[in-house]
Amino acid sequence: MARIGVLALQGDYLEHYQVLKGLGIEARYVKTPSDLRNIDALIIPGGESTTIGKLMAIKGMVDAVREFVRSGSPVMGTCAGAIVMAKKVFDRVLGETNQPTLELMDINVIRNIFGRQKNSFVARVYIDEIGDVVVAFIRAPGIAEAWNGARITGYIEHPQIGKIGVAAKQGNLIALTFHPEITGDDKVYRYFIGLVKR
Ligand code: GLN
Secondary structure (H helix, E strand, C coil), X not given: CCEEEXXXXXXXXXXXXXXXXXXXXXEEEECCHXXXXXXXXXXXXXXCHHHHHHHHHHCCHHHHHHHHHHCCCCEEEECHHXXXXXXXXXXXXXXXXXXXXXXXXXXXEEECCCCXXXXXXXXXXXXXXXXXXXXXXXXXXXXXXXXXXXXXXXXXXECCCEEEEEEEEECCEEXXXXXXXXXXXXXXXXXXXXXXXX
C-alpha cells in the first residue's frame, strides 16, 4: 500500500492526514529528512509559505526533498505548498518576494492573487488528468506562467482577476493553488495516490 507523507512543519497538515486516513491510506507526518525514507510520496500543505520555506531550510529539508524528487517520488504542494514548489514567486502587491522555496517547478506563482482572507471562496475547477473537483481558495496564489517541462493543467475564470492558472504539473510534481482537503471531494487524493509506482 502507498505510504504518503505530509510535511508537518506549519499549516493544515492535520486535515490532509485525516483525508488520507479516511481513504485507508498509510499516512505519516514528515518533520525531518529521515522521515522521507519511509514514504512513497509527499504532500506539502497550505499555510504560510514564507514560514514553511524558512522551516524547511532550518531543518535541512530543502536538499532532502530535492533528493526525494530526484529519486522519482511524487510531491504535491497545495496552496502555500504550491508556492514552496515554485522557482519564481511574486506577491500581488509587493512584487518579487525572493522568499526561500524548493525551486522544484518551472512556474511563476503570484501570492494572494485573489485578495485577502475575506475573499476566500469555494469553486468547482477542471484539472487535466483529475477532472472536475470542488475545492477551497483561501488567500490562494495563482500560477501565471509555466516553462520548460512544467505545464498549467487547470485554470479558473475569476470575475476580477480573469483567467489564471490554479494547477500545474511537471513530471511527478504537482502544484495546486487551492485546498483540496476541506471540501470532502477526494478526487485529488485518488489521483495523487495513483502516481505512486507499485
Ligand atoms: N497566502 C498564503 C501564502 O502566501 C497561502 C495561503 C494558504 O495556504 N491558504 O503563503
